[in-house]
Amino acid sequence: MTIAADLPEFTTVPVSLGNRSYDILIGAGLISRAGEEIAKRLEGVRVAIITDENVAGSHLDRLMRSLEAASIAATAIIVAPGEKSKGFATLETVTNAVLAARLERGDAVIALGGGVIGDLSGFVAGIVRRGMGFIQMPTSLLAQVDSSVGGKTGINTAHGKNLVGVFHQPQLVLADTDALDTLSPREFRAGYAEVAKYGLIDQPDFFNWLEMNWRQVFAGGPERTEAIATSCRAKAAVVARDERETGDRALLNLGHTFGHALETATGYDSSRLVHGEGVSIGMVLAHQFSAHMNLASPDAAARVEAHLKAVGLPVSISEIPGTLPPAEKLMDFIVQDKKVSRGALTFILTHGIGQAFIATDVPYSAVLGFLKGK
Incomplete structure (x- = not known):
């Protein structure tokens, strides 16, 4: 793939969903242009x-000024940072604040x-007054390339991540x-895991x-914008084909x-593990497990791990600080995961770089034995 010599002011990626289609605008200065x-x-x-x-400390004032300049009345609702805000308590507080704003x-x-x-805001928008309008303004790399696109919202529970949502x-x-x-740097790296994921699913040229x-993606400039746009196009194409994850949208769960x-095993403690880091380890494990099951060459897993x-x-797993539960308890969390259907273990596995596929009825014993070796 090549980088365009002169990128436009904003890159626009359409998400085609009939009368619910929308645009993703990618570029510098969009918070100031939001209104x-x-x-x-x-x-x-x-x-x-x-x-x-x-x-809020970094961006809220700029957004409020932009909205005011466009004559858009705005109320700000500020919550604590971190994964623990994705729970029922914060959901109740925020929904009441939206209603109080009339x-x-x-x-x-x-x-x-x-x-x-x-995820929290989208869930609030989906349930207050049985569905309000919703605008995503992602400020992390992970959100820009993944969670802001596609309409999946939700909160966590003691039983697992994102198990309640719309x-x-x-x-x-x-x-x-x-x-x-x-x-x-840690937050940016965590988001990069989701960028790499798109190459590993079905775009080996992108992974190459x-x-x-x-290094240029990390440094900024046109390579960063191109990586974000490529990721958004990949996700938009999948969402347009399979909005509610009944088919190949599941590949995005690599x-x-x-x-x-x-x-879940770390109790969503971001000092130990953030989402993108979990995805990074998870993608390596998925490639290693694929090799373990003789579905792919160990060379692919080694290449993913090296990058x-x-x-x-x-x-x-050994890089996660603190003590983790045994493999049997990790299996309890896997079985509870929303990607399990009617008790059958479903994993996104691979035949190699850019050759991911949906594997159903994966033997419980095979996954348990694999995890015990980790």
Whole structure:
């Protein structure tokens, strides 16, 4: 793949869902342009901005000024940062705050933040007044390339991650690439795991390109924008084919069944493991398990591990700080995962780089034996 010599001011990626289609705008300065872009599409809308304390400090004032300039009335609702805000307690607090602002069904919720804020805000928008408008403004790399696109929303429970939620598509996604400059190196690396995932699913040329260009992606510039746009196009194409994950949208879960189990095992403690790190370890495990089952060459797993390790991501369970439960308990979390259907273990496995597939009826004993060896 090649980089265009002159990228447009914004890159637009359409998500085609009939009368619920929407655009993803990718580029610098979009938070400052948000009011203008929203007003073009949603005339007369009022909004509730849901964000966290960290993101509010960096971006909220700029967004509020932009909305005010476009004559869009806005209420800000600020929650604690981190995965623990994706729970019933915060959901209740935020829904009550939206109702207290007297917003109507035709108004909108804006998610200003990373994946946690996007998932929580989308769920709020999906259930308040039986469905309000929704705008995603992802400020993390992970959210820009994955969770902000496709309409999956939800919160976590003691039984597992994202087990309560709804499908609720946004009306617009504004991915401001300048926001990524405020991320810590750890947060950016965690998001990069989701970028690499698209290459590993079915775009081996993209994975090859990332192996050669990942340093430029991390540094910023046109390679970063191209990596984000390529990821969004890949996800948009899958969502257009399979909005509610009844078919090949499940491929987007490469690494997630293992990763979600590890997140649950750590109690969603971000000091130990964040989502993208769990996905990184999970993708390595998925490739290793595929080799273990003689579905793929061990060379593919070694290549995935080498690349993710090179960018600074964890690649093994042993790298997670603290004590983890035994393999049998991890299996309990895997069985509870929403990607299990009628008790049958379903994993996204691979025949090699860019050759992921949906494997159903994976033997419980095979996964348990594999995990015991880790």
